[in-house]
Amino acid sequence: MQPRAEMYSPMHPHAFRVLEIAEEIPGCMTLRVEPDGDGSGAAFAPGQFFMIYVFGHGEVPISVSGDPAKSGELTFTVMAVGSVTKALCAVKPGGVIGLRGPFGSAWPVGDIKGRDVIVMAGGLGLAPLRPSIYRMLYDRGDYGDVALLYGGRQPQSIVFPQELADWREEALIDVDVTVDTAGREWPGKVGVVTELLKGRNIDPARTSALICGPEIMMRFSAYALLDLGVAAENIHVSMERNMKCAVRMCGRCQYGPFFICADGPVFSFDRVERLFKIREV
Amino acid sequence: MVSIKNIHTLLAENPFFDGMSEEHLETMAGCGRLAHFKPGEFLLREGDAADTFYLIRSGDVAIESDVPAAGPLSVARIGAGGITGYSWLFPPHSNSFDSLALTDVSAIALNGECLRGKAEADHELGYQLMKRFAQVMLDRLQATRRQMLDVYANGRPADAASG
Incomplete structure (x- = not known):
């Protein structure tokens, strides 16, 4: 029996492993994450966001704060203000979170060239x-x-x-x-x-x-x-x-x-x- | 010694006085002098008699208030072209904040009591002055209100709303 090709579902979170988490200011953390081997990518356009799933806590929309040229990893900066973001800010390096995305429109950095x-x-x-x-x-x-x-x-x-x-x-x-x-x-x-x-x-x-x-x-x-x-x-x-x-x-x-x-x-x-x-x- | 003529020229060059007649500039120059401050020197002290206001020509000035247990906090900073000191216009003519030179500061100091007397004698001069100060005070009031709104509070709303 041929394995069925996995259908892309925007509702399906992909596993990402936390490489680093560092405090920016009190209550605000920056996380670097990479795909955890399930083949999902990390490409995005500036201004787009991902839904970040902290297992057992829930999902939050967070815009990417990192360099779009750094392939293979994503960076998010999160203020711990609710139960999910507090749990996200408490994830340790090596921990796994779920990501859906990227979603939404982007800053028009290409369209505004020359200005x-x-x-x-x-x-x-x-x-x-x-x-x-x-x-x-x-x-x-x-x-x-x-x-x-x-x-x-x-x-x-x-x-x-x-x-x-x-x-x-x-x-x-x-x-x-x-x-x-x-x-x-x-x-x-x-x-x-x-x-x-x-x-x-x-x-x-x-x-x-x-x-x-x-x-x-x-x-x-x-x-x-x-x-x-x-x-x-x-x-x-x-x-x-x-x-x-x-x-x-x-x-x-x-x-x-x-x-x-x-x-x-x-x-x-x-x-x-x-x-x-x-x-x- | 700086002549009245020089103060007149400096006032005429300041955008705050754009449109002011030569006659009024000459009158005001009689109330002005050049002033220089070293870093750490105060132009104005909270509670002191408001007998002077300053048009900053160069340097940076902090508008401060001393907060118990927190020390002096800046609520605004003013650079070249800015003005500090409005209290000379209104009773009880006492300064509401400190104005501290953060760098070497050059300014034109205008004597408030002298100006008040001249404005009382020449209401057109008084109107021209009041019109300009009202605009600056409106800008400062709106900026202060935005500061009071704490517009950066709690980061992005989605973080708070979504979890």
Whole structure:
């Protein structure tokens, strides 16, 4: 009897082994995982997410935070805020988790080549943007001016601080960081992330923006960019809702006429601006 | 010794005073002087009489408040082109925050009492000043409100919502 070819099912989690898990900031861990020998791949596009299954606890949608050029492994950065993410953050190296994906839309890093790019991140929102930054750094000559504007609550809550310092040192992109409050030892800026747009020489006609963070941060950031003349279709945001199936079936992540899991998570702002103004959505 | 003419020129170059008449700039220059601060020196101290405001020409200034058990915390940082000190405009004319030089700072110091007197005597000057300060205060108020909203709290909403 011939073995039946296994049908691909987006609902079927594949085993991935944890190679490394490291604390970014208190309560926030970065995991590197690789396929655990069942033939599943690790390819993804910047901005896409996987459903991560912590056996015995449940599934959570987590965007990839690692380098898309690193084949054979995936990196996720997770804040321990609920029962599943707490269990995920407690997995030890060598432990096995289940992954489904990748799912969803991606940052349009290919479409915005030749343009100036403003990447705006708030808090842990830098994690889903990081793959797009890697991609732009690899193809640096294909883009105009690239600026990363990052806002956090306090200096000690900044994620990937070493990488931010390295990027600033390399000077391939302009890195500007601000926090809401800081002691005197903080050498950077203090204020909300939209303040970093002030005084910047922005050509709105040739600027695209990628924004990720809590929704209120994305809203203020998108409006600040609109005020500067950047067109809504050139502003991209990454939306999040309570995703369960990730394949447009369960409806848990419905966002107006969209399903975040399949139509998003990355949307151009002109598609979702109307929804940002509806309080009940 | 810096002449009034030089202060006038520096005020005219500052975008804060864009559109201000030569006459008003000349009047204001009579209330101004150049000021320099070394790192660690205070431009303004919380609770002191608000008799001066500063237009920062170069350097970085921290707007701070001393928090018990936490020490001084910055709530804003201001660089070249920024302004610190609004309390000279309104009674009781006392500073609400510290302004600390983080680097070598060059600024134009404007005497608030002098300006208040001139604005009372020339309401058009007062209006022009108030209009500009109102815009800066609105920007600062909106930024402060966003800081109060704690817009980065709890990471991404999906993490909290999904588990």
